[in-house]
Structure formats: structure tokens, C-alpha cells
Amino acid sequence: MAKPVKNYVCQSCGSAFSKWSGRCENCGEWNTINEEAPLSAGPGKKSLGAAKGRKMALTDLSTDEAPPPRTSSGVDELDRVLGGGLVPASAVLVGGDPGIGKSTLLLQAAAAFARQGLKVVYISGEEASAQVRLRAQRLDLKDAPVQLATETSLRDILTTLDAEKPDLAIIDSIQTMWADNVDSAPGSVAQVRASAHELTTFAKRKGSAVIMVGHVTKEGQIAGPRVVEHMVDTVLYFEGERGHQFRILRSVKNRFGPADEIGVFEMTGAGLREVGNPSALFLSERGSPAPGSAVFAGIEGTRPVLVEFQALISPSPHSQARRSVVGWDGGRLAMILAVLEARCGIPFAGLDVYLNVAGGMRVAEPAADLAVAAALLSAREDSALPAETVVFGEISLSGALRPVSQTENRLKEAQKLGFTTAILPNGGKATASQGMGLTQMSDLAAFVGEIFGAG
Ligand code: TYD
Ligand code: MG
Numbered sequence: 001m002a003k004p005v006k007n008y009v010c011q012s013c014g015s016a017f018s019k020w021s022g023r024c025e026n027c028g029e030w031n032t033i034n035e036e037a038p039l040s041a042g043p044g045k046k047s048l049g050a051a052k053g054r055k056m057a058l059t060d061l062s063t064d065e066a067p068p069p070r071t072s073s074g075v076d077e078l079d080r081v082l083g084g085g086l087v088p089a090s091a092v093l094v095g096g097d098p099g100i101g102k103s104t105l106l107l108q109a110a111a112a113f114a115r116q117g118l119k120v121v122y123i124s125g126e127e128a129s130a131q132v133r134l135r136a137q138r139l140d141l142k143d144a145p146v147q148l149a150t151e152t153s154l155r156d157i158l159t160t161l162d163a164e165k166p167d168l169a170i171i172d173s174i175q176t177m178w179a180d181n182v183d184s185a186p187g188s189v190a191q192v193r194a195s196a197h198e199l200t201t202f203a204k205r206k207g208s209a210v211i212m213v214g215h216v217t218k219e220g221q222i223a224g225p226r227v228v229e230h231m232v233d234t235v236l237y238f239e240g241e242r243g244h245q246f247r248i249l250r251s252v253k254n255r256f257g258p259a260d261e262i263g264v265f266e267m268t269g270a271g272l273r274e275v276g277n278p279s280a281l282f283l284s285e286r287g288s289p290a291p292g293s294a295v296f297a298g299i300e301g302t303r304p305v306l307v308e309f310q311a312l313i314s315p316s317p318h319s320q321a322r323r324s325v326v327g328w329d330g331g332r333l334a335m336i337l338a339v340l341e342a343r344c345g346i347p348f349a350g351l352d353v354y355l356n357v358a359g360g361m362r363v364a365e366p367a368a369d370l371a372v373a374a375a376l377l378s379a380r381e382d383s384a385l386p387a388e389t390v391v392f393g394e395i396s397l398s399g400a401l402r403p404v405s406q407t408e409n410r411l412k413e414a415q416k417l418g419f420t421t422a423i424l425p426n427g428g429k430a431t432a433s434q435g436m437g438l439t440q441m442s443d444l445a446a447f448v449g450e451i452f453g454a455g
Contacts, residue, residue, distance in 0.1 A: 009036045011189040011227075034190055068256065071167075073112040077264060077274040080301070081236060081249050083257015086113065086168065090256065091200040092211045093174070093228060094249075096238035101247055102213050103127070104271055105238060106170050107135060109211070111144035118167040120145075121160075125152040125176030139271040152186065154179045154195050158202055166208055171199060173213035174228070196228040229253065240267075241360030246281065247272060248361070251301075261301030279306035279417055282359040289387045292379030296371035297390040297410035297422070298363060304406070304413035306390065308358040309368070311375035316352040327357030328372065329364070336373050336395060343399030344448045346380070367404035369395035370423070373444060374451070381452050386421060390414040393425040399444040403428030411436050423447070 008017045011034055013027035023030050070085030079085050082092070096102045107122065114120040124132050129150050136142045147164070151157050154177050161169050171177065177195035178186045185191065196212065203210040214228065216237075229235050233255040240247040249263040264278040275281050283295065283306055292311040297304065309328070316322060325333050333355055340346045355372065357363055370393035378385050385391070392410055394402040404410075407428040414422060414436065421437040441447050 007036050008033050011193065032189060071113065071116055071118055073109060074116060075109070075112050075274055076276070077249065078109055078112070081251045081261050081263040082234065083254050086209050087256045088167070088209055089203050089207045090209050090234060091203045091232040092209070092234040092236065093214050093232045094211060094236045094238060095214045095216050097216055100238055100240055101267055101272060102238050103172055104135065104139070105249070106172060106211060106213060107132065107141065108139060108271055110146045110170050111141040113168050114145045120168045120170070121147045121149070121164055121166040122170045122172070123157055124150045124172045126173060152176050152178050154198055158198060161202060161208065162206065165206060168209045168211065171210065171212045173215060175215050193227055196231050200231045239362065244360035246360050258301055279413060282307045282361055283417065285358060289384040291382045291384050292375055294371045294374040294378060294385055295390045295419070296363065296368045297392045297414045298365055298368060299406050299409065304409045306413060306417060307361050307363060309371050309375040310356045310358055311379040312354040313376070313379040314352050316350055321350055322352040324354045327362045328355055328368065332369070333372065336369055336376065339395055339397060339399055339444060340373060340376065344445050346377070346448065366394045367392050369393065370401060370447070374423070377448060377452055383452065385451065388419045389421040389423060390419050391423045395444055401425035401441055401443055401447070423451070
């Protein structure tokens with residue numbers, strides 16, 4: 001009889017191997033290969049399709065059910081990111097770097113939901129009860145009706161939650177949970193996966209919402225397998241730069257609302273404060289127009305947000321010039337530099353290029369291409385852009401400018417903040433009737449000619 005073949009599967013990319021190794025040959029991740037039961041259950045066992053199972057009842061798509069009732073926390077920035085409030089029986093994962101403020105955010109959220117009348121249980125696997133209570137005191141939440149426990153045993157936690165039947169359970173963090181039916185240390189891929197699965201199942205079974213905290217790895221992903229992100233209904237990232245007080249809660253997946261929505265907070269001595277007008281905040285450090293600065297009228301989720309791009313260009317002392325980017329995609333910067341060189345004849349060889357988004361914001365919209373190009377050109381020519389001007393538009397490889405979505409909203413927000421001119425692509429639904437001066441162009445070369453006098 002043939003020996004049963006062992007099956008080792010990478011928990012990160014799903015590749016299967018016949019023997020264990022420390023590093024997955026396929027995706028290069030370390031310590032992600034675990035033994036799993038072989039897929040074909042060995043000789044003598046029939047495939048699933050061969051033996052009869054239970055026949056399921058099928059239904060059509062029509063429904064009389066009302067959309068899920070949501071509970072608002074009373075904190076607008078949080079409700080918006082959740083898609084309009086907390087949905088019962090939903091599982092939410094909140095990821096972020098250590099020390100960014102996840103525990104602070106969730107303790108404040110726990111108190112906010114408890115004050116709306118939800119029964120809230122907060123379970124900390126990282127801090128002692130006394131520490132959590134001290135934080136609550138500092139945040140002025142000590143009289144909020146939140147029930148607290150410190151525990152890491154998932155079995156005890158599930159038993160307690162089963163008995164208490166809370167409307168919302170907060171687990172801080174998923175990496176500290178220990179499922180005793182899995183033979184590996186807390187924080188390992190198998191433990192994180194099992195714990196997330198148990199908690200998500202609990203949410204669906206009992207109708208409690210569960211919010212789990214997840215730490216992120218150096219690469220910026222929630223530690224543990226990607227499957228955790230697939231298991232839950234909503235994935236939020238809490239991000240920000242350590243040196244800045246701004247914190248952004250961003251939804252990257254939401255089964256109950258739009259993704260890519262952001263909520264903006266400010267970390268103060270007494271916890272997180274919501275920021276209702278992020279544009280004013282992100283532009284607050286801006287002085288008089290300076291070379292290398294361009295204000296981008298962006299859209300984050302359903303909301304227009306103005307941010308400042310800053311560029312610095314200097315002759316490079318090295319044979320390989322530096323390209324350094326904070327808050328924007330490095331690959332996209334390389335593309336814009338290449339288009340400027342190939343289509344407008346403006347070389348950046350031998351020059352170090354630094355690009356930064358002010359305020360610790362991260363921008364992912366291609367609509368920011370033109371603002372990036374404007375900041376780069378302004379820095380290179382050492383000449384400031386016209387005052388009170390916003391810029392937006394996508395750049396194609398041919399050097400053509402493409403109109404972007406929600407032009408009206410971008411212009412309205414810019415006008416609200418005192419900007420008087422916008423530089424944008426031709427087309428789109430721009431109307432000058434809003435009291436904004438519009439400078440529309442069809443390609444990057446025209447932009448260079450118009451703003452920087454032929455380049
Ligand atoms: P914390 O919520 O513990 O972060 P995480 O759970 O993501 O690891 O917050 C840690 C930081 O927040 C810490 O460096 C101190 C700061 N902080 C404030 O600035 N103000 C406050 O009111 C609180 C509670 C924390
Ligand atoms: Mg914490």
C-alpha cells in the first residue's frame with residue numbers, strides 16, 4: 001500500500017508542497033508553510049461527488065427582508081467608514097501598526113456604542129484590566145456602560161460571549177487569542193486563522209457584531225493569512241504617520257457599504273477627536289505659494305478632500321539618482337517622470353526626486369497624476385504655481401490628460417476652501433458657473449507650456 005502523501009500548504013499564497021520548508025518557494029513568505037490533511041483522502045475513499053449527500057432547497061433572489069438595521073455610534077467619522085453604522089452579526093477587522101491608536105479608537109467606539117444603548121463587551125488580550133481602566137479614565141469614559149475582561153483563551157471568551165449575548169464584542173487583538181484545539185503558539189498563522197474563524201462564526205450564529213483588532217506586518221498587511229480578510233465582512237485600516245497627530249480610518253473592504261471611505265481623527269492628549277473638515281486640516285500647514293507645492297482636489301470614498309503634494313528636486317551626488325516617495329505610489333511617480341521626459345522633453349536624469357503628501361495622508365487616486373506632475377515641474381523650474389489653484393487629472397502614457405470622476409464635487413470643495421482657479425483636463429462635467437476660473441487642457445505638453453512657459 002502506498003504511503004499517505006503529506007501535504008504542506010503555504011498559508012499565504014496557497015501553494016502545496018510535499019515537504020516542509022521555512023520559506024515558500026512560490027511567494028517568498030517565511031514561516032507560512034503548515035501541514036494540512038491531504039486533499040484526496042487516500043485509497044478506499046470515494047470523491048465527494050460519488051456518494052450521495054443531502055439535497056438542498058434552492059430559493060430565488062426576491063426578498064421581503066428589510067436592509068439590515070444599523071446602529072449609529074454618534075461619531076460621524078466612524079459611522080461613515082462602517083457604511084452608515086454598525087450592522088448586527090457582522091465581523092469587522094481593524095488593522096494598524098502597533099502604537100497607532102487602535103486600542104484607543106476601539107475603547108472610544110465601545111463607549112460610543114454603549115451610550116447608544118448597545119450591550120458592549122470589550123475583551124483585551126494585551127493589557128491588564130487596570131491599564132484599560134486607566135485609559136478609560138484618561139479618555140473620560142469611565143462611566144460608559146462597557147463590560148470589560150482580560151482574557152486570551154478563546155474557549156473561555158466564546159463561553160462568556162455565548163452567555164452574555166452582547167450586541168457588540170470587541171477583541172483586542174486577534175494575535176493574542178489562543179484556541180486550544182490548534183497546536184501552535186498564539187500569533188501564529190494557524191491560531192490567527194482559527195480564532196478569526198471561530199469569532200466570525202460566533203457573530204453569524206448569535207447575531208452579535210464582532211470587531212477584531214489585527215496588527216500589521218512590516219509590509220503593511222494584517223499579520224496572519226490573507227484568509228482572515230476574506231472571512232470578515234469589513235476590513236478597516238487605521239493609519240497615520242507617527243510624527244503627525246492625524247489618523248485615518250480607511251475601509252478597504254465592506255460588504256455593507258462603499259469601500260475606500262475614510263474617517264479622519266486627530267490624536268490628542270485626551271484620545272481621538274473626529275475631524276469634520278479634513279481639507280482644512282491637511283492644508284493648515286500651507287504657507288504662501290512655494291516652488292514644489294501643488295494642491296490636489298481629491299475624492300476619498302464619497303467625500304472630496306484637498307491635500308498638498310510637495311516635491312523637492314536636487315542634483316544627485318550618486319550615480320543612481322534617488323526617488324523617494326511618501327504617501328503616493330513609487331511606481332506611479334516613475335511613470336509620470338517617464339512621461340514628462342518622453343512627451344515633454346523634460347529630463348530628470350541625474351536629479352534626486354523627493355515627493356511627499358503633506359499631513360501624513362496617503363493618496364491612491366490616479367486623478368492626482370497632474371498634481372504630482374505640477375509639483376515636480378514647479379520644483380524643477382523653481383517657480384511656484386499660480387496662487388489659490390487646485391490641480392487634478394489623470395495622465396496617460398501618451399501624455400494626454402484624461403478627465404476624472406466627480407469633477408463638480410472637487411471644484412465645489414476647492415471653492416469652499418477659498419481656491420479661485422482649477423487646472424484640469426478637457427472634457428468631464430466641469431462648468432465655470434461656480435465662480436471658479438477653469439484652465440482646461442488636453443495634454444501634458446500644453447500644461448507645461450501654459451504654466452511654465454514652454455518648459
Ligand atoms: P494605542 O491605542 O495603545 O495603540 P495600539 O492599540 O494601536 O497599539 O495608542 C498608543 C498611542 O496613543 C500611545 O503612543 C499614546 C497615544 N495616546 C494619546 O496620544 N492620547 C491618548 O489619549 C491615548 C489614550 C493614547
Ligand atoms: Mg493596543
